Amino acid sequence: SQQGEEDPQALSIQEGENATMNCSYKTSINNLQWYRQNSGRGLVHLILIRSNEREKHSGRLRVTLDTSKKSSSLLITASRAADTASYFCATGYGQNFVFGPGTRLSVLP
């Protein structure tokens, strides 16, 4: 069974708007990471948040983690066309590290 799952599966917004993606998971985690993947390319690490952290920022990215709800959110502020990509959350628990199915973000100019 899948550990993490992103929501929504697809998101389409206008340039300049904020984009929010959510990730829910099932078991207690060590850390949660977000990755971006442009079409046909490899994944790029965006941000890591540990289980004892609640919020982290990196440039236009803001990640929150709510371990009581077993969920995380990724906020991209002031989106750009270049942000068009698939976004994956990955959860580390025990010896395992599992990716969700991803959210496909389209930012329209």
Place this chain on the structure above:
Amino acid sequence: EAEVAQSPRYKITEKSQAVAFWCDPISGHATLYWYRQILGQGPELLVQFQDESVVDDSQLPKDRFSAERLKGVDSTLKIQPAELGDSAMYLCASSLYPTSANRGGELFFGEGSRLTVL
């Protein structure tokens, strides 16, 4: 900036043929991963190496897939014979620390090898 190198970028083969993918991780990264990603899905771990040792190959279809990292540096993933269902992107990643370590384990990915089996 150091990168994970993968080759080939694209491979088209007929079913029942043998296929091999190569990966050279970032220098100094002891942990190496091979993932398979079907179009529209997230990456799924096939095998994880720590130096030259296999840490996890529980999802590797061992009847047709093999992976090695003989000197603990670069790695090869082989499929023999290839089947239609093997069409996917094969991604290699490396990390300084295992993902299970308390220090984290940010993964650095190569550009992938896109396999099409006809």
